[in-house]
Amino acid sequence: MIYLDNAATSFPKPPEVTAAMRHYADKIGASPGRAGHRPAAAASRLVFQARERLAALFGIADSSRIIFTKNVTEALNLVLFGLLEAGDRVLVTGLEHNAVMRPLRRLEKSRGITVDILPMTTAGQPDPAVLENWLTSRRYAFAVLNHGSNVTGSLLDLAAIVPRLRRERITVVVDGAQTAGALPLEVEKIGLDVFCFTGHKSLLGPQGTGGFYLRPGLQPRPLIYGGTGSRSEAEEQPEFLPDYYESGTPNTIGLAGLAAAAAFIERESPAAIHQRELHLVRRLEEGLAAIPGLTVHGPPPAAGDRLPVLSCTIANLSPSEIGLQLERRHGILVRVGLHCAPRAHRTIGTFPTGTVRLAPGYFNTMAEMETVVAALADIAAAAG
Amino acid sequence: MENDLVLLLFDSIHQVMQAEQLLERRGLAIDLVPVPKEISSDCGLGITLPAAQLAAARAALEAAAATLRPRLYRRLGRGRYQPLADRETG
């Protein structure tokens, strides 16, 4: 079996992730931040370590500014529903996931916000003329930007766009679902106001983990209220971080795994991980470009930095038929369709049928990439 | 006086963990202890250390983050604590 669905969730995980989760389950078990006994202290240390390691990985000085949620979708919801007000105008890229588009469409109806969707170049960057025109003629309160496309693998050039947005005093929220753990990141240096991440993709942690970074001075309303283990005598929510946003018993077993995953990434180094994955996807780019009847959708081959995510279609075959043949005849697991990102597929012209998405991960091999190229060549030849 | 213990209480468990890491790295003789019910029903854990190391501890905490300002108590005996007056906190 060749698992090429790492953009949905990474598999396998490093062995130390499962080991850390098992250790918590078998040897600790207690709730963090809720009691004075030793297992509770050990559980609290695990959660603290998860925050510290992610802060180091993302270039964030104060780890209390990392707030945990169950995934990036919850983080984005918290931030968008917690910050946006009636009349706000919001700028988004044309490659957003429904984790961004659905909360925004809801807020259009319920709070009367306005959403402007940027047209994109084939390299996955905002059309520079349109961006400049809109920034000078309209007043934006927020920009919500997908850092890395889960459909095409294109990377948004944050270093170029964020300073421009900040000059207009626009609050910049970044969806880092695909990039957290996949490459070196300097969240505070780039100047992001909010950076949302999910634990189970390139961070190599378990499902049910995710969160966001909040820059000092920003204070969205919480999504939920309740017990935090702190200020227990008060019936009002304590406003310090991270407790303000983390009511209820956390996913300690998941965070134990996430801490181990972050340690693994730190040890391997995000730069080395990125290089390895880039190497794999370059081989796919090259191999697929030579297959008649097959079209790659997204940045042109060898055209600068990208993620190990690649979309393609084959003439006369539906994506679901290709996916079925890949699995049944070749043991290759991919994801077909719209990838929860209809907006991105509209932007690249593959709506509504979608594409076949190949998403190798850190544990895939070059030999597997050869097998995948050969399998797709086979399927395309039979269809043509 | 050598056996005098001081108890440090923080706002959140995150701060307790942060302080534990900082003070341990300084080689101070700290211990993580349950917060005495007489004082607070908060997040459950506090830090004790010898009174003689309090000044070093406070300097380390303040250097790390302005928000790391624990409430301080002197241990008088089993389950008995007294807030430290400002002039005693060095």
Ligand SMILES: Cc1ncc(COP(=O)(O)O)c(C=O)c1O
């Ligand atoms: C760009 C992007 N944003 C958001 C998400 C949602 O991630 P999650 O399901 O972990 O909340 C995904 C993954 O599905 C994604 O690729």
